[in-house]
Amino acid sequence: MPLARAVTHTLVGLEPRRVEVEAHLQDQVPAFTIVGLVDRACQEAKERVRSGIASAELEWPGRRIIVNLAPAALRKEGSAFDLPIALAILAASRQIPADALACHAMTGELALDGRLRPVGGVLAVAEGARQAGLARLLCPPESCAEAALAGVEPLPIRHLAEAVAYLRGERDPPPYVPGNGHLPAPPVPDLADVRGQERARRALELAAAGGHNLLLAGPPGTGKTMLARRLPGILPTLSDSEAMEVTRIHSVAGLLHPGRPLITVPPFRAPHHSASMPAIVGGGPGPRPGEATLAHRGVLLLDELPEFPRPALEALRQPLEDGLVSIARVSGQAIFPARFQLIGTMNLCGCGGRGDPAAACSCSPQRLASFRDKLSKALLDRFDLVVTVPRPRANELAAGASEASGPVAERVQAARQRLAGDPPRRKETASELLDRAVERLPLSGRGRARVARVSRTIAALAGSDEVLPEHVAEALAYRSPRELSVT
Amino acid sequence: MRELVLAAFAAEASAHVVEAPRATRFRRFADCFDAGMYLAALKAAGFRWLPRSDSAFPPLLAAIHDPPAGLFLRGEGAPELLARASVAIVGARSCSSYGSQVARSLGRELAASGLVVVSGLARGIDGEAHRGALEAGGATVAVLGCGVDRDYPAIHASLAASVAESGLVVSEYAPGVEPAPWRFPARNRVIAGLTSVTVVVEARERSGALITADLALEEGREVFAVPGEITSALAAGPNRLLQLGASPVTRAQDVLDVFGIRPAEGRSVSPVLGDTAQRVLERVQDSPAAADEVSRALAIPAGELAVALSELELAGLITESDGVYRGVRP
Numbered sequence: 001m002p003l004a005r006a007v008t009h010t011l012v013g014l015e016p017r018r019v020e021v022e023a024h025l026q027d028q029v030p031a032f033t034i035v036g037l038v039d040r041a042c043q044e045a046k047e048r049v050r051s052g053i054a055s056a057e058l059e060w061p062g063r064r065i066i067v068n069l070a071p072a073a074l075r076k077e078g079s080a081f082d083l084p085i086a087l088a089i090l091a092a093s094r095q096i097p098a099d100a101l102a103c104h105a106m107t108g109e110l111a112l113d114g115r116l117r118p119v120g121g122v123l124a125v126a127e128g129a130r131q132a133g134l135a136r137l138l139c140p141p142e143s144c145a146e147a148a149l150a151g152v153e154p155l156p157i158r159h160l161a162e163a164v165a166y167l168r169g170e171r172d173p174p175p176y177v178p179g180n181g182h183l184p185a186p187p188v189p190d191l192a193d194v195r196g197q198e199r200a201r202r203a204l205e206l207a208a209a210g211g212h213n214l215l216l217a218g219p220p221g222t223g224k225t226m227l228a229r230r231l232p233g234i235l236p237t238l239s240d241s242e243a244m245e246v247t248r249i250h251s252v253a254g255l256l257h258p259g260r261p262l263i264t265v266p267p268f269r270a271p272h273h274s275a276s277m278p279a280i281v282g283g284g285p286g287p288r289p290g291e292a293t294l295a296h297r298g299v300l301l302l303d304e305l306p307e308f309p310r311p312a313l314e315a316l317r318q319p320l321e322d323g324l325v326s327i328a329r330v331s332g333q334a335i336f337p338a339r340f341q342l343i344g345t346m347n348l349c350g351c352g353g354r355g356d357p358a359a360a361c362s363c364s365p366q367r368l369a370s371f372r373d374k375l376s377k378a379l380l381d382r383f384d385l386v387v388t389v390p391r392p393r394a395n396e397l398a399a400g401a402s403e404a405s406g407p408v409a410e411r412v413q414a415a416r417q418r419l420a421g422d423p424p425r426r427k428e429t430a431s432e433l434l435d436r437a438v439e440r441l442p443l444s445g446r447g448r449a450r451v452a453r454v455s456r457t458i459a460a461l462a463g464s465d466e467v468l469p470e471h472v473a474e475a476l477a478y479r480s481p482r483e484l485s486v487t
Numbered sequence: 488m489r490e491l492v493l494a495a496f497a498a499e500a501s502a503h504v505v506e507a508p509r510a511t512r513f514r515r516f517a518d519c520f521d522a523g524m525y526l527a528a529l530k531a532a533g534f535r536w537l538p539r540s541d542s543a544f545p546p547l548l549a550a551i552h553d554p555p556a557g558l559f560l561r562g563e564g565a566p567e568l569l570a571r572a573s574v575a576i577v578g579a580r581s582c583s584s585y586g587s588q589v590a591r592s593l594g595r596e597l598a599a600s601g602l603v604v605v606s607g608l609a610r611g612i613d614g615e616a617h618r619g620a621l622e623a624g625g626a627t628v629a630v631l632g633c634g635v636d637r638d639y640p641a642i643h644a645s646l647a648a649s650v651a652e653s654g655l656v657v658s659e660y661a662p663g664v665e666p667a668p669w670r671f672p673a674r675n676r677v678i679a680g681l682t683s684v685t686v687v688v689e690a691r692e693r694s695g696a697l698i699t700a701d702l703a704l705e706e707g708r709e710v711f712a713v714p715g716e717i718t719s720a721l722a723a724g725p726n727r728l729l730q731l732g733a734s735p736v737t738r739a740q741d742v743l744d745v746f747g748i749r750p751a752e753g754r755s756v757s758p759v760l761g762d763t764a765q766r767v768l769e770r771v772q773d774s775p776a777a778a779d780e781v782s783r784a785l786a787i788p789a790g791e792l793a794v795a796l797s798e799l800e801l802a803g804l805i806t807e808s809d810g811v812y813r814g815v816r817p
């Protein structure tokens with residue numbers, strides 16, 4: 001019976017799904033057909049597989065070849081099926097033993113000369129293999145470190161001929177050395193580079209300690225973006241389970257570095273403001289994660305917040321509230337985790353002159369109103385901390401050195417532990433101050449809750465067991481200013 | 488009823504008329520005009536008509552050289568409100584945060600001392616003056632350049648509603664009249680005419696607020712101006728008025744003196760401030776400053792400074808806008 005079967009996995013959202021690649025040879029006019037709801041890249045596997053087999057000096061069966069990717073109703077995308085298809089055909093034509101094939105998982109794209117190219121999502125595929133009880137995964141050498149994270153044994157395959165030699169039992173591929181090429185993490189920008197901006201620095205520290213969303217508003221050139229980029233440097237590193245979660249997401253997006261597959265520092269994503277709604281929250285026919293998901297357990301910086309398309313910003317409200325994105329498609333629903341910390345920066349007006357002593361704002365009232373209308377109250381409500389960053393005078397920039405990220409990160413770490421263990425409770429006097437503030441200042445019910453949250457973080461950062469009035473008072477200074485919330 | 492015909496005709500013909508014109512069109516209009524029905528419709532819509540001949544018509548307004556035929560009123564306030572001692576606060580629509588703060592506190596303090604604050608419901612200074620008066624629980628009157636049924640500008644619809652709740656929204660134009668550029672100078676003459684004192688807060692050269700001030704001067708009313716920085720275009724108007732002999736306003740009492748209103752005794756008890764807060768207050772009162780400037784000047788860490796600033800803000804001693812803190816005179 002000229003039939004053979006290879007096993008691989010594909011991704012539905014972030015979850016692996018088992019796919020069996022069946023190859024059947026029929027004694028009919030030579031032809032090559034791939035069925036099973038495959039996309040264009042998958043359809044083109046025909047040409048790559050044919051050239052790859054020829055380049056490996058193996059025989060292309062001169063019969064009618066049918067390849068079926070089962071389950072046939074599941075949509076399949078991408079080029080990771082090249083290797084399983086090629087091996088299934090070779091097994092069907094008795095060039096490699098079919099039973100050897102059946103006890104391995106495999107993934108990889110073929111080059112025309114038979115070499116293997118890396119593909120995205122290997123971590124999830126490897127996890128699928130482990131769940132399916134397959135201990136070994138044939139994959140490109142670049143993906144081995146990633147596959148090893150899932151607890152399967154990766155077999156680094158550089159060329160189709162190597163896979164064939166291994167499956168025939170002729171020659172084992174070079175063993176995978178765990179941890180080889182573990183590159184040091186790239187340097188994270190340090191807070192010592194930021195001169196002045198005491199208030200914004202303080203707010204950044206609070207944001208890091210409490211996981212608050214932070215909005216930095218101010219005229220252009222005041223260092224808003226520079227500050228925001230330094231947040232990952234003061235955040236605690238990810239726990240093991242968080243690291244796996246983040247790594248899986250980045251694996252799907254094909255963003256992992258082969259020499260450093262496991263992501264241990266909080267990811268930092270800064271999409272350009274021309275990004276569309278699907279780019280931000282994820283989308284596409286077979287939904288793919290967007291920037292919000294890539295920033296999971298990390299920081300999403302939206303530089304020039306009002307310049308983002310309104311639908312993209314409004315779509316962020318769900319992840320900000322629930323920590324996940326659910327994308328509904330006709331074929332089903334994909335749920336991506338998206339628990340990130342949002343940092344926004346914005347000017348105070350359309351021309352950028354507001355808040356700048358050296359420039360005058362030339363915005364008409366209509367223009368100012370339309371600029372502020374770009375941000376809905378619902379979105380502004382999600383920012384616990386709002387800081388207006390005025391332009392520093394030149395002599396402030398010449399001020400002495402600033403504190404580096406290291407000590408700040410230590411304080412943040414200590415505050416996080418305190419908040420996770422026994423969070424500070426609000427004293428009676430502090431609650432009274434909060435009530436008085438609601439009366440005196442333009443502060444909504446939601447605003448009150450935000451101030452309460454931030455004051456708890458301030459207390460934790462100060463190492464206090466109780467939220468004191470002074471902590472509430474400080475939190476009040478970072479509330480959403482009148483200019484941004486009402487006209 | 489002559490005045491009502493006139494006002495209705497002005498709306499119909501989209502013209503500015505204060506005296507009955509000798510035109511056939513007006514005669515024909517007057518012949519078939521049913522005053523009773525018009526007034527009934529007006530009443531059903533919740534508006535009132537105060538003709539010039541009515542005894543409640545404000546005498547100050549009646550005394551200008553081209554008084555309106557009458558005023559359409561909207562709101563809960565009595566018509567007698569218009570005859571009470573009042574002050575107009577006018578200024579630029581796109582004002583600075585300093586200007587809006589001054590307008591608001593002047594509106595608040597003058598209204599708290601019993602004066603009626605009159606303004607034009609426009610964006611910027613006008614709106615802030617109304618808001619200040621409402622904050623103090625005082626009476627305020629908004630004069631529109633369109634029919635009283637129109638909320639113009641639309642963004643001030645809720646402000647107009649609050650003004651109408653306790654005060655009055657008035658216009659010489661019949662309901663249904665659309666705002667038009669030429670109606671605003673005419674509206675300004677009503678603002679200037681209703682009041683014995685006009686305060687110009689911020690105004691550019693050749694602006695509507697200066698027209699109001701000129702009209703007030705022509706009618707021999709008192710004009711005050713809030714001095715501004717000589718380099719600021721928004722201060723050009725008030726500074727020009729000061730050159731021409733207007734009185735400067737540096738505090739609400741300057742205006743109250745004209746009306747012979749004595750300052751209220753023992754009104755404010757200065758709150759007890761911490762040492763840090765006291766130092767911060769002095770620094771901010773010297774000149775408006777961003778938090779970081781204060782932090783550096785006084786060598787106070789950002790967190791501690793935020794505590795002091797919130798304390799002062801809650802005490803109503805300072806305000807913040809666009810990241811800059813400035814002192815408020817208690």
